[in-house]
Amino acid sequence: MGGVCSRKRDQQVVEDGMRRGVSGRYGKSGSSKWLLTSFSRPMVVHQPGLAICPSLMELCIDKICEDINQYSSFTMLPKDISQQIFNKLVLSHLLTDVFLQKFRDCALEDVWLGEYPGVQDSWMDVISTQGTSLLSVDLSGSDVTDIGLGLLKECSSLQALTFNHCENISEIGLKHISGLTNLTSLSFKKSAAITAEGMCAFSSLINLEKLDLERCTGIHGGFVHIKGLSKLESLNIRCCKCITDLDLKAISGLNNLKELQISNSNITDFGLSYLRGLHKLVMLNLEGCNVTAGCLDSISALVALAFLNLGRCGLTDDGCDKFSGLESLKVLNLAFNNITDACLVHLKGLTNLESLNLDSCKIGDEGLANLTGLSLLKSLELSDTEVGSSGLRHLSGLTHLETLNLSFTLVTDSGLKKLSGLTALKSLNLDARQITDAGLSALTSLTGLVHLDLFGARISDTGTNYLRCM
Structure with missing residues (x-):
C-alpha cells in the first residue's frame, strides 16, 4: 500500500461538493498551472522493468521542435502535424512570439495557452489566422486586450473560448464575441469586464451550453440578457456576492440547465423558489449561501x-x-453546519447516496445508526465530529465504502476493529492523537488501502510493521 500524511487545516469545502481543498487564482509568473491542459504530452513511459518506445511520429515531432530555428513556416504540413508541433512547444515551455509566427495560416484547431507567460495582442494576430479551423482557445491569465480579443471575430467556427483572469478586457472587448454564434462553452472567471451591461454580448450566443462567470463581481442584473439561451446546461456563478434572489428569477426559464453553481452569494430560501421548474437540474451548489x-x-x-x-x-x-x-441524491454535502443526530434521522431514506460529507457537524455515535441502510455509500466524511469508537459499529455493513475520514474524532484503537470488514476501503484518515500501534493491528485486513493518514497518531516502528501486512 502507499501512504500520505497530511494534517487537516482550515480548508474550504470544494464547491462542487465532492472533495475538500483550497482553490485560488494561479499567478502568471512561476506557476506551472498552464501545463494542465487537456492534450497529452508525447513521451517515453518509464516503469520498473518496462520501457515503451515513442512512435515514429513522436520522434519526428521531437526532432522538429529541437531544430525549430531551421524552419520558417509549417503551412505546408498537414494541420494535424502542425497541431502536434504546437502542442509540444507549449508543453515544453518553448513557444515564443518568434516561433509562433511559424504557425501563421496553419489551420490549427486548438490553441491552449492558459497561464502561459508572455501572451499578448501580438500573439492574437497569428492565432486569428487559423480562421474557421480554430475550434477552441484558452488565453487565461494573458495580457490580451480588447484589440486582441477583437481579432477572433474572423474565427467564426470557434466553439470554446476561455479568458479567465484576463485583466485587460473591458465591456468594449466583450462586444467582439457577440458574433461567435457557434460557441458552446464560454469562461470569463474573475473578470471585471463582465458587468450587467457587458453581459448583453452573450444574448446572441444561442448555441451556448456552458457559461462560467465565477468570481465576476459586477454581474447582478445582467441575467436578463441570457434568459433566451435555451441550450444552456451549465452555469457557474459561484463566489459572486452580488447575486441576489432577483437574478435567480431571471434564469428560472433556462429549462435545460443541468448544473447550477451559486455558492457564496446573497440568495435566500425565497430566491430558490424560482428554480422549482428546472426539472433537468442534476447538480446544485449552494455552499456558503444565506439559506x-x-x-x-x-x-x-x-x-x-x-x-x-x-x-x-x-x-x-x-x-x-x-x-x-430527496431520494434521488447521490452526493450530499452538509459540512460545517450546526446539525446534530436529529437531522441524520431524515437521511435514512436516501438509499441512493454514494457520498456524504458531515465534516465538523455536531453529530455523535447514535446518529450514525441512521446510516446503516445507505448501502451504496462510497465516501463518508466524519472529520471533526463527536463520533467515537462505539459509533463505528454502525458502519460495519457499508461494504462499498472506499473513502472514510475519521480525523479529529473520538475514535480509539478499540474502535478500529469494527472497520476490519470494510475491505473496499482505499482511503482512511486517522489523524487523531489517541490512535496507536495497537489500533493498526486491526487494519491488516484492509489490503486495498492506497492512502492512510496517520499524521497525528502515535505510531512507532512496531506499528509500521503492521502496515507492511496491508
Missing part, C-alpha cells in the same frame, strides 16, 4: 437532482425533515 433548511421545499421539486452542496450554510435541525424527499 436555511426551508429551502428544501423548493429543492425537493428538482426531481433529477443528484448532487447537492449545502456546506457552510449554517443549517440547524429545524426543517431537516424535508431531506427525506
Whole structure:
C-alpha cells in the first residue's frame, strides 16, 4: 500500500461538493498551472522493468521542435502535424512570439495557452489566422486586450473560448464575441469586464451550453440578457456576492440547465423558489449561501437532482425533515453546519447516496445508526465530529465504502476493529492523537488501502510493521 500524511487545516469545502481543498487564482509568473491542459504530452513511459518506445511520429515531432530555428513556416504540413508541433512547444515551455509566427495560416484547431507567460495582442494576430479551423482557445491569465480579443471575430467556427483572469478586457472587448454564434462553452472567471451591461454580448450566443462567470463581481442584473439561451446546461456563478434572489428569477426559464453553481452569494430560501421548474437540474451548489433548511421545499421539486452542496450554510435541525424527499441524491454535502443526530434521522431514506460529507457537524455515535441502510455509500466524511469508537459499529455493513475520514474524532484503537470488514476501503484518515500501534493491528485486513493518514497518531516502528501486512 502507499501512504500520505497530511494534517487537516482550515480548508474550504470544494464547491462542487465532492472533495475538500483550497482553490485560488494561479499567478502568471512561476506557476506551472498552464501545463494542465487537456492534450497529452508525447513521451517515453518509464516503469520498473518496462520501457515503451515513442512512435515514429513522436520522434519526428521531437526532432522538429529541437531544430525549430531551421524552419520558417509549417503551412505546408498537414494541420494535424502542425497541431502536434504546437502542442509540444507549449508543453515544453518553448513557444515564443518568434516561433509562433511559424504557425501563421496553419489551420490549427486548438490553441491552449492558459497561464502561459508572455501572451499578448501580438500573439492574437497569428492565432486569428487559423480562421474557421480554430475550434477552441484558452488565453487565461494573458495580457490580451480588447484589440486582441477583437481579432477572433474572423474565427467564426470557434466553439470554446476561455479568458479567465484576463485583466485587460473591458465591456468594449466583450462586444467582439457577440458574433461567435457557434460557441458552446464560454469562461470569463474573475473578470471585471463582465458587468450587467457587458453581459448583453452573450444574448446572441444561442448555441451556448456552458457559461462560467465565477468570481465576476459586477454581474447582478445582467441575467436578463441570457434568459433566451435555451441550450444552456451549465452555469457557474459561484463566489459572486452580488447575486441576489432577483437574478435567480431571471434564469428560472433556462429549462435545460443541468448544473447550477451559486455558492457564496446573497440568495435566500425565497430566491430558490424560482428554480422549482428546472426539472433537468442534476447538480446544485449552494455552499456558503444565506439559506436555511426551508429551502428544501423548493429543492425537493428538482426531481433529477443528484448532487447537492449545502456546506457552510449554517443549517440547524429545524426543517431537516424535508431531506427525506430527496431520494434521488447521490452526493450530499452538509459540512460545517450546526446539525446534530436529529437531522441524520431524515437521511435514512436516501438509499441512493454514494457520498456524504458531515465534516465538523455536531453529530455523535447514535446518529450514525441512521446510516446503516445507505448501502451504496462510497465516501463518508466524519472529520471533526463527536463520533467515537462505539459509533463505528454502525458502519460495519457499508461494504462499498472506499473513502472514510475519521480525523479529529473520538475514535480509539478499540474502535478500529469494527472497520476490519470494510475491505473496499482505499482511503482512511486517522489523524487523531489517541490512535496507536495497537489500533493498526486491526487494519491488516484492509489490503486495498492506497492512502492512510496517520499524521497525528502515535505510531512507532512496531506499528509500521503492521502496515507492511496491508
